[in-house]
Amino acid sequence: MHALIVGIERYDAGADWDLPGPARDAVALYQLLRDAGVPEDRLRLHLAPLPRHVPDVPYRPADHATLRRVLVRELPLAQGDMLWVWWGGHGVLDRAGRLRLFCADATTADKLGIDLDSALERYAGDAVPALIEQLWVVDACETFEEDLAFREQLPPEALPVGRRNLAHRQTLLRAAGRGRAAANDPVRGTGLFSDVVLGLLTDRAAVLPAPPNPEELFPAVRERIAALREAGRTLQYPEIRLQSPERTVTLQQSAEPGGKRQASPLHRAVDALLAYPLMADPAERQTVIAALDPRVTATLPRHTKARTDVAGVLTGLARRRPQALWDLFDAVVSVDDDPDREGVLANAIGELAASVGHPRRRE
Numbered sequence: 007m008h009a010l011i012v013g014i015e016r017y018d019a020g021a022d023w024d025l026p027g028p029a030r031d032a033v034a035l036y037q038l039l040r041d042a043g044v045p046e047d048r049l050r051l052h053l054a055p056l057p058r059h060v061p062d063v064p065y066r067p068a069d070h071a072t073l074r075r076v077l078v079r080e081l082p083l084a085q086g087d088m089l090w091v092w093w094g095g096h097g098v099l100d101r102a103g104r105l106r107l108f109c110a111d112a113t114t115a116d117k118l119g120i121d122l123d124s125a126l127e128r129y130a131g132d133a134v135p136a137l138i139e140q141l142w143v144v145d146a147c148e149t150f151e152e153d154l155a156f157r158e159q160l161p162p163e164a165l166p167v168g169r170r171n172l173a174h175r176q177t178l179l180r181a182a183g184r185g186r187a188a189a190n191d192p193v194r195g196t197g198l199f200s201d202v203v204l205g206l207l208t209d210r211a212a213v214l215p216a217p218p219n220p221e222e223l224f225p226a227v228r229e230r231i232a233a234l235r236e237a238g239r240t241l242q243y244p245e246i247r248l249q250s251p252e253r254t255v256t257l258q259q260s261a262e263p264g265g266k267r268q269a270s271p272l273h274r275a276v277d278a279l280l281a282y283p284l285m286a287d288p289a290e291r292q293t294v295i296a297a298l299d300p301r302v303t304a305t306l307p308r309h310t311k312a313r314t315d316v317a318g319v320l321t322g323l324a325r326r327r328p329q330a331l332w333d334l335f336d337a338v339v340s341v342d343d344d345p346d347r348e349g350v351l352a353n354a355i356g357e358l359a360a361s362v363g364h365p366r367r368r369e
Contacts, residue, residue, distance in 0.1 A: 007044060007048060007086055007087075007088035007089070007090065007215050008048045008049075008050070008081065008084045008086055008088070008089050008090075008137065009035075009036075009039055009044065009048065009049050009050065009089070009090040009091070009092070010050045010052070010076060010077070010081060010089075010090070010091045010092070011032045011035055011036050011049065011050065011051045011052070011090075011091075011092045012028075012032060012052045012053075012068055012073065012091075012092065012093045012094065012095065013028035013029035013030070013031055013032025013033070013052075013053050013054075013055070013068070013092075013094045013095065014028055014029070014053070014054045014068045014094065014095030014096070014108070014109065014110050015027065015028050015029045015053075015054055015055050015056045015059060015095075016054045016055065016056055016110060017054070017096070017108065017110055017111075017112050017113075018110065018111045018112060018113045019112055019113045019114050022329070023096060023112075024056060025095065025096060025190065026056055026058075026059065026190070026192055026195040027059075027094065027190050027191065027192075027194075027195045027196045027197050027200070028094030028095050028145070028197060028200070029053045029054065029055035029056070029059045029060075029061070029094075030055075030059045030195050030196060031092075031094050031145070031196055031197055031200035031201070031204060032051065032053060032092060032094055033051070033053070033059075033061045033063060034204050035090075035092050035204060035207070036049055036051050036063065037063075038204070038207055038208065038211060038214060039090070039214065039215055041211070041214075042211065042214035042215045043215065044215050048084075048086075050066065050076060050080075050081075051063065051064070051065040051066065052065060052066045052067065052068040052072065052073060052076070053065040053066075053067075053068055054067065054068045054069075054110035058195070059195060067110065068095075068109060068110040069109055069110050069111040069118075070109035070110075070111055070112070070118035070119065070120070073109055073120060074120065074165070077120065077125055077128070077165060078128075078165055078166065081134070081137070082128075082129075082133055082134045082135075082137075084136060084137060085136055086136055086137060087136065087137065087138055087139050088137065088139045088140075088215070088216075088217065089129070089137040089139070089140045089141070090140075090141050090143075090215075090217065091140070091141070091142045091143070092143045093107055093122075093142075093143070093144045093145070093146065094144075094145040094146070094197055094200055095107060095108060095145075095146055096108045096112075096146060096147060097119075097122075097144070097146025097147050097148060097182075097188075098147065098148070098149055098150075098151050098154060098160070099148045099149065099150055099151060099184060099185065100151045100159075100160050101151050101152065101159060101160075103184075104121055104122070104123040104124070105121075105122040105123060105144070105146070105148060105180070106119040106120070106121060106122070106160055106163065107119050107120045107122055107144070107146055117156070117160055118163075119160075119163060120163070120165070121163045121164050121165060122144060124163075124164035124165040124167065125165055126142065126176060126178065127165075127167045127170075128165050128166065128167045128168070129174065129176070130170065130171075130174045130176055130249065131167055131168040131169055131170045131171055131174075132168045132169045132170075132171055132173075133166070133167060133168030134168075134174070137174075138173050138174050138175060139174075139175050139217065140174060140175065140176045140177065141177045141179075141217040141220075142176065142177065142178040142179070143179045143200075143203060144178070144179065144180050144181060145181040145188055145197040145199045145200045145203075146180075146181065146182065146188055147182055147186070147187045147188045147360065148180070148182040148183060148184055148185060148186055148187075148188070149182075149185065149186070149187055149360055149361070150185050153185075153361055154360070154361075172251040173251075174249075174250075175249065175250040175251075176247070176248075176249045176250075177217065177220040177246065177247070177248055177249075178246065178247040178249075179203070179220075179223075179224070179227070179244065179245075179246050180244060180245050180246075180247075181197065181198075181199035181200075181242060181244055182199075182242045182243075182244070183242055183243035183244065183245055186241055186242045186243065187241070187242065187356070187357045187360050188240075188242055189234075189239060189240035189241075189242060189353045189356070189357075190353075190356065191349065192352050192356075193345070193348075193349065193352075198231070198234055198239065198240055198242075199227075199231065199242065199244060202227055202230045202231060202234075203223075203227060205230075206218070206223060206226050206227065206230075220246055220248060221248075224244075224246040224257060227244055227246075228244060231243075231244055237350075238274075238277075238278070238350045238353075238354075239349060239350060239353055240353060241274070241357065245257065271354070271357040271358040271360075271361040272317065272320060272321065272324075272358060272361075274354040274357060274358070275320050275331075275351075275354040275355055275357075275358045276313065276316050276317050276320060277354070278347070278350050278351040278353075278354035278355070279316050279320070279338065279351065280312065280313060280316060281347050281350065281351075282338055282342050282344075282347060282351075283342075284338075284341055284342055285312060285316060285338075286312050288310070288312075290341070291312065291315065291316075293341070294334070294337045294338055294341065295319060295334075295337075297333075297336075297337040297340075298330060298333050298334060298337065299327075299330065299333070302323065302326060302327050302330050305322065305326065306318065306319050306322040306323070307319075307321075307322060319334070320334075320358065324358055324359070324361075328359050331355050331358060331359050332355065332359070334355075335351060335352065335355050338351065339351070
């Protein structure tokens with residue numbers, strides 16, 4: 007078997023794009039496969055780690071040119087029947103509905119990335135004569151491109167594809183679901199989806215490196231993500247696509263029963279803040295707001311009712327200075343350090359920031 011394992015935490019776009027977790031998750035999978043007996047020279051580990059997650063195992067860079075060369079030139083020449091691809095990092099659903107995975111050298115002006123859909127097309131045809139059994143696991147946001155208010159549309163970035171055939175079987179697990187963010191645990195430094203999948207793979211370590219039965223694995227993933235969603239830690243709905251000579255089917259985690267409309271990022275952030283008792287008290291709430299930059303708070307709409315006030319503050323920060331959302335987060339948790347509330351608030355603030363084009367995941 008062969009594996010391409012990618013974990014990107016640092017981007018040339020700067021600290022606002024830092025994403026603690028993907029490199030650590032990638033190394034965890036690398037160790038699982040090494041312990042299962044896969045030779046090191048068949049594991050291509052590509053990382054852009056934050057300083058605290060630099061591993062003690064060798065790895066290659068995760069820039070666009072390197073990853074494109076691996077996908078187009080190196081891996082297609084590999085001999086063997088089995089391929090694992092693991093990718094953790096920032097992503098976006100472009101206007102054509104294709105998932106773009108940003109590489110480590112992406113900047114705000116030059117959003118270099120890999121078109122996942124074209125990569126899957128390439129690896130389902132005669133451009134890749136071997137590697138007929140494939141498992142792709144992608145932990146990345148699928149936020150709509152237009153919701154991130156990019157100044158320019160993403161440029162075309164398709165990989166070359168060959169002639170389609172019926173030789174390959176592909177299993178694709180995607181973490182977020184169309185239009186949704188993939189939640190991260192900034193305290194533990196892991197993607198919630200990656201943590202779930204790695205836990206399930208660890209439970210099945212005895213059968214590795216053979217890929218798990220996807221129709222047995224996905225219900226377990228779905229159940230655990232549903233529990234995290236119920237706890238208010240994420241809004242994502244994972245999906246799995248099975249493509250083989252016999253069939254092509256996409257299984258999505260069903261939405262909440264009764265067709266209930268999902269809360270918006272603003273709604274979730276308001277609820278997460280009001281979960282703190284201090285935010286119900288006008289004096290304590292003002293103490294928190296006063297900890298922010300007065301040049302920002304001077305223009306915020308304020309109200310005597312707690313919910314209206316919190317909604318106005320969050321909306322004003324998101325529109326005028328999204329980074330100040332994290333200053334608000336710091337101010338709140340410095341007064342009340344309850345870890346459960348902190349985790350929920352961190353995810354809610356992260357989704358609200360991402361919804362206005364500020365995709366930072368807080369450490």
